Amino acid sequence: MLNESQEMSLSKLMSKILRHSPQDFGLSLNAADGSCTLDELLTVLVKEAKWFDIGLEDIEQVVRNCEKQRFEITGGRIRARYGHSHDKISYPAAEPPDVLYHGTNIKAAPVILKEGIQPMKRQYVHLSEGLHFATLAGERRGELVILAVDTAKAASLGVPFYYAGNEVWLADGIPSVCCSIFDNSDGGIGRV
Known part of the structure; x- marks a missing residue:
């Protein structure tokens, strides 16, 4: 062991x-x-x-x-399950929960709120159903900011979502109008 x-x-x-x-x-x-x-x-x-x-x-x-x-x-x-940098792995499109979360840092958040979430050097944008995985992903990049993604709005703009398993969802990109800062102090979601 x-x-x-x-x-x-x-x-x-x-x-x-x-x-x-x-x-x-x-x-x-x-x-x-x-x-x-x-x-x-x-x-x-x-x-x-x-x-x-x-x-x-x-x-x-x-x-x-x-x-x-x-x-x-x-x-x-x-x-x-995800994060490949070699041949792009395909996943079947699926319907996500109403809100997914993305962990980032305080420096990147204003850029994301202006330009949207991009996969950067990854094949997909990684999103999670709960705060746990978003927190794990965001904490290693500096001061944590959790973004909430309105999946219905994103889907209406043509964004497909793919389920990678274990509460992890993938997308090719998320438009900025679908992103907001997650504010857990009052249990709501608000834009900065």
Whole structure:
């Protein structure tokens, strides 16, 4: 069983392989869903000196304990749920909840309120159903600001939404008129 530090280290390596550069590790992912078999991933991982003695149970532990639920195992296959920087993974369009949240920082918020949320270096804009994942995403970028996205307004403007699993939603971009600062002090949502 991996300790917390090992778990985090292995999770980062798995993200690098499954989300960013599988080809650098000699791994070919399924073009449709970005997956590979657990055995294929294990074969790649044990070639790394630090991980020569891990097993499938260690990979499963990382997937199970990853707070952001970055990975998904289905039918003996594993994939990163989102955040790919290699071939764009497609998801079926779905109808989101009325409001989704996006974590950002105090410097980026005014730009987003003017220009909208863009995927930047990612394939999609990442949104969440609850405040937990938005907070995790936004906290690492400086002073946290949570934005609320009016999904009905966005859909009326032609924005499709895709469900990536575990309360994470994706979009190609969100127009600024659909974004507001989430103000939890009175339980409401307001624009600055």
